[in-house]
Amino acid sequence: MRNVVIGFLGSQLDAGKKRRWKPTRSLLEQDGFAVDRLELLYDTKFSRLAHGTAQELRALSPDTEVLLHQFDLDNPWDFQEVYGKLFDFARDYGFDEDRERYHVHLTTGTHVAQICWFLLTESRHVPAHLIQTGPPRGEAAIGTMDVIDLDLSRYNALQQRFDELSREYSDQLKGGIATKNPVYNALIDRIELVASQSDAPILLLGETGTGKTELADRIHNLKLDRRRVKGRLVHVNCATLNGPDAMATLFGQRRSHTGLPGTERSGLLREADGGTLFLDEIDALGADAQSVLLHAIETGRFYPIGSDHEVSSRFNVIAGAGRDLRRLAADGTFRPDLLARLSMWRFVLPPLRERPEDIEANLAFELARAERSLGMQTGFNTDARDRYLRFARDPATRWPGNFRDFGASVRRLCTLAPRGRITRSMVDTEIETLQVDWSSAEANTDARLVAEALGPDAPPLDPFDRVQLAEVIRICRTAASLSDAGRRLFAVSRAQRASRNDADRLRKYLAKYGLEWGTF
Incomplete structure (x- = not known):
């Protein structure tokens, strides 16, 4: 050199x-x-x-x-x-x-x-x-x-420049959106430190639509700026890796393995060499692939399908999942050793309904994105904007698809806006459309969750009880512990009670249906 x-x-x-x-x-x-x-x-x-x-x-x-x-x-x-x-x-x-x-x-x-x-x-x-x-x-x-x-x-003066640069990187991770939610901002600040100083895997957890894919892309760009990587980001949707081609797609394949022309593949892991491998929906990855992936992450080496010789590929890893990997590991569907390797830096992205103070900033972001896509400037009438923000921030508005639902909603309003103005009647129609869609989807989901928890012989429940039990099951599936689930479920009523044993209160509720913590 x-x-x-x-x-x-x-x-x-x-x-x-x-x-x-x-x-x-x-x-x-x-x-x-x-x-x-x-x-x-x-x-x-x-x-x-x-x-x-x-x-x-x-x-x-x-x-x-x-x-x-x-x-x-x-x-x-x-x-x-x-x-x-x-x-x-x-x-x-x-x-x-x-x-x-x-x-x-x-x-x-x-x-x-x-x-x-x-x-x-x-x-x-x-x-x-x-x-x-x-x-x-x-x-x-x-x-x-x-x-x-x-x-x-x-030299304290230089530390100020460090702080300024750190803020620039944090803004980069937030996509330039001026977020105000303290939990999310603290999360981004921590990710910025980790991405800038460590090459260890990063695990992003959260409900669908919370922005895991976009954040993974921004983390990779930050690593490029900090010269932690120099290759490209390779996005792998693990949910699509099914059937006999799954292993070959990930790890590559020698043509001699099948004897057929055109079957040799380099594999996604080799394409990520020098860059970042984003394993989206890693909770859907099969058991065989999990085992080989663990070895590849730890050693940087693996065997392509049909090859007698190892190949090498060094890459940073970002993994994303919508389900609780610890629960999957306990159930035997996810390798505990792979989870341990991925969990050194574990970040849970909060859902949109827990970030009401960020709704307005994200609305401005979505309007700007729609303007670039549609080639026309679009804005809300004052009364329409007020109505939409009240609805979006309302605790009763669940946003089950999170930013995916939110972005699609704003895009529909912008596309249908006459002469670039979104009116109050358009907002009312959009809100009604969202509520109908969500109610139908939630009813089906609630029935499935309750049936899975209580089994095929479950007694019939009133619609009110089914909705309530389904929400409890959702929280329990994503909570770290019984106490954590209790705090999230009883956050409002806790202040009005003399006894604040949320875990015991939740345990008694589950027992009414013959359920225990960790059984669903």
Whole structure:
């Protein structure tokens, strides 16, 4: 690989014809360290020195490509200015780590510049090693070159830039939507830290339509920005991996396995090499595939179907599931060891009904998306907007499909809006359509949930009791414990009771139907 060194021109140390030791020149005099390209940042007022130094270096090492970059600073001791301009330089550079090995020369430039260089290399915005040169020691003929470290803990001004950048990444994960829900915002902040600093698998849990797929895509883009990955995102819908082709789709297949033309496949895991593998609906993955997948995640190696030789593929993993994987593991339908491997970073996305304060921001987002898609600007009349927001935020509005239902609703309103205006009557019609659809779907779902829990000989229930029991079953299936389920079910009435033993209250309710926690 080619060695590339980037650093500031030494406006004092690199100057003077009689000076014995010059730091930039000493880079090219090191034994065993060939510099293929040297890039010097210089201020306009030192232009003559920069071009003279470049000419001297080319004469000293004809095989070294010397490039000059004009880099003017109003105040080289201003942290904000130096860091900001170096940050922009790094973002526009175009690093190629497959072909080049990068180094930052810290000897020249102010102490502020040195600290900023370290900050950028530590955060991988500059994927480089830090080197420092020094004058010859003792009888040595050439100067020294060492890898160094810096203590940045006392520079609080730089921490502010860290915080600003962290907020930018959090906004990126939220898709630019100004969310206000404290639970969701705390979740995103934590994901930002994990995605930026760890290559361990990330598990995204939540009801259908809570945004797991969109969030996985944004996590991958964040990892690209932070240089944690350099490949693409490969999206695998595990629910579609059925039948004899499932294993071949994931892990690849040798043509010799079938003897038929056109049957060789690279496999989705190999396509994800260097990037991110998103295993959507991993709770639907078959047992055989789970076993091979676990080995591939842990070792980066696996056997394609019909092959006697392992292949390698290194990738980051994001998994998504709508069901409680711990319950599936307890039932024997999901491998506990795979769950343990995926659960180091586990995040549960809250449903839309638990984020009423984010409805308005998401409405603006959906309107903008519809405008780009339909090619026309659409807006609500004032009374129509108020009516729709009241309905969307109402605790009785369940949004069973979450953002999928919400986005489809806004898209229908925008598509049918005459002259780009959504009226009150249109909103009333849309609300009636949603309520009818949800009632029909929930009735069927409620009956199925109750039948599964009570068995085929279950006694007939009044519609009121069936709806109530079905909701309890839903909560219990997604809750981490009996106490957690009780807190969620009795959150409102708890404040009005002297005794707040939610777990005992729920246990007694289940016993009325012959049920126990963990039996459904």
